[in-house]
Amino acid sequence: MPQPTTTLREVPLTPEISLHLAADSTGLFDSAGGEFRSDDPPPFWAFVWAGGQALARYLLDHPEVVAGRRVHDLATGSGIAAIAAGKAGAAEVAATDLDPAAELAARRNAAANGVVISDPPARPDVLLAGDVFYTPSAAAEMTRRMRAARRESVEVLVGDPGRGYFPDRLFDRIAEYAVPVPKALEEAETLVTGVWRMR
Template sequence: MLDVPIALLPVPLAPEISLHLVDAPLGLFDLTGGEFHSDSPPPFWAFVWAGGQALARHLLDHPGEVAGRRVLDLATGSGVAAIAAARAGAAEVAATDIDPAAVAAARRNAVANDVTLADAVEQPDVVLAGDVYYSPSVAPQITAQLRAFRRNGASVLVGDPGRGYFPERLFALVTEYVVPVPESLEETGELRTGIWRMR
């Protein structure tokens, strides 16, 4: 765990869900001494990002997207989208991330919300990805993974607040939300965030 205040807090756009999050006016790189270290990912899981919040709200409001289906939350972070999918009646939900600390955080958060996350989901029916297009090096890798899932028949939903590396041409806009975010994290109090379905 981080050496900063962490508290179980309601998700601003989806208060039905509570997560263990940083409870202080800090940004992502405040938690890494102001530096990026490629050998260990920054603690993305300690915040609830706009894309994940929008996905969670969408699934809670439209449970038919995932009800009775096998769901994979890719690059889960805090696990907010995975938890929402479980709450919305998914048959099975797994959360993956390149950072083992994020997977551990998602599991802690699932327990706090009385849902269970599977270790893996074979051949998911739905793939979720919130706020994954944040860097030029990550974007092509994520796109390749999502396209592979799509080719195998999965429905792919992405929550994106206009990060800049999002390949909009590959997606159709489903809906948009105005998502409350900490100014210490985003330099603004809210972000317009789209839910996009891969074509």
């Protein structure tokens, strides 16, 4: 899939962070001529999603959650949650994604913000995930991984704007934000987005 053009700019809810992002008028599938190809993931990393923004805002406002701890941002996308964790004083920050282009984008964005991305630890202290419950299969896999982490006493924090497959029965909401989002992506200008801690 052709890569969208990005420019480095401030994130609306977290102006402390700048990311290489596609233009607000760009849709997720624009670089593919409007077509979805299952063998080539769309460039989720070129956009800053509501769940990631809310999670990042929460970490910047509550640095004690990650300060001095090992953090793993799962399905990192643009890397915004990982970057916020680094800025909030995490001892070590990892950012992984199924899409290798997303991992590259996260490292590029982290470098632009003075944050170093490490390899994932065998067991992090905190697991982050923003906007990952967007399909039944993604939700099932994320839930499985998060439950496994909780069994190992890892703290699990999620940002989610009410995607249809979010298993809210497993979480407690700890914060809520009205997050500015590109209308080309969400057909709205803001999404009320929760930050949730897994029980």
